Amino acid sequence: MSIFVTYKLIKLNFEYFIAGRIAIKSERTFSKLIVRIAIAGVMLSLAVMILSIAIIKGFKTEIQDKVRGYLGDVQITRYDLNNSFEHSPFVLDAETQKMLKTNNDIDYYYPFATKPAILSANSEIEGINFKGVDKNYKWDYIKQHIISGTIIDFADSTAAMQELLISNYTANRLKLKTGDDFIMYFVQNQLRPRKFKIVGIYDIGVEDIDKGFVLGNLNIIKRLNNWKADEIGGIEIRIKDFNKLKPIAGQIYDGLPRNLRSYSIEENFPNIFTWLGLLDVNTNVLLILMLIVGVINMVTALLIMILEKTNMIGMLKSFGATNWSIMKIFLYNAAYLIGIGLLLGNILGLGLGFLQQSTHIFKLNQASYFLAYAPIEFHFIDVLLLNVVTVVVCLTVLIVPSLLISKVSPLKAIRFK
DSSP: OHHHHHHHHHHHOHHHHHHHIIIIIOOOSTHHHHHHHHHHHHHHHHHHHHHHHHHHHHHHHHHHHHHHHHHOSEEEEEOSSOOSSSOOOEEOOHHHHHHHHHOTTEEEEEEEEEEEEEEEETTEEEEEEEEEEOTTOOOHHHHHHEEEEOOOOTTSHHHHTTEEEEEHHHHHHHTOOTTOEEEEEEOSSSOEEEEEEEEEEEOOOOHHHHTTEEEEEHHHHHHHHTOOTTEESEEEEEESOGGGHHHHHHHHHHTSOTTEEEEEHHHHSHHHHHHHHHHHHHHHHHHHHHHHHHHHHHHHHHHHHHHHTHHHHHHHHHTTOOHHHHHHHHHHHHHHHHHHHHHHHHHHHHHHHHHHHHHOOSBOOHHHHSOSBOOOOOOHHHHHHHHHHHHHHHHHHHHHHHGGGGGOOHHHHHHOO
């Protein structure tokens, strides 16, 4: 009965049966080291590709969230020739408010205004932009990055006029801490001094933001500029899906009256987002290089295996096996080795990634990279595609060296030692 079953298996999949015998039960000689190197090459290539994509995606998400969390996705300001940091005032008309409220792609929006100022404390001076917000401001992101103190309490309107949040960068420059008082001079025809109390210190990690802004009460700017109660400097909008930023920003722009204009966050910070776009190019180059490394290792291993099994090739040909059948034997064997490499590569890549997610063991220079550690963002579809592409590319390329089998003469192969 067992002989009959074995016969049926051989008849049904002769190539797979022989490949299994070679891969599992065959004792390798000088090819053992080469095969191990090939498996290690595939393992390292896949692990590096998994980590590269996870780090780049995590990096882009973290940087985007930092900029978006502080400045929104789209800003609406008055349409004029004013290119300073202090926007001209306008009144948000009912039709524009309706457009913003009924747009399902918009998560929320709030008014703001900015005004240039000079901070003076402890014999130090620092130029800054005072960003005024009101009770509608979403503090969720700032709360995640507060390292000392709390947010402005708009429930107490009198105290809120004197409360201020500054960045850790500014606090270190001026030698300030939470609870300190200092004088801020607002830039107008004459400098307008105001006394503030620091209620919170935050650390965004993006130098352009940390050294450029402080957060305070919008009513201070209104009072200094003698604006009307319903006048504002701008509107910041947060959308639900950042991947749709361009079409949504265009839609918002088209819906504005002629006296208003809008900018996306990518237009306000082109250097940061251009840099993030270049990371994709670097990732693609790295993926191609890692694939090439894996393919070269597997091609080398396959050629060594063919050379080692020349006698077997000759015997199979003498028994009537076709070139394609013998090629499939070695391709099945190569697939087995690739499978081992992929398994180990997934364990290594995902293992290091999850370790970094939980411990942040790999640190970065925040001044250069805006982040204190290497971020990781795994997506199942990315890992799956990398595995599939690696298998397909390797096996497709391995067809070429396996054609060497067709050149083997049965008589010479059997005599080969």
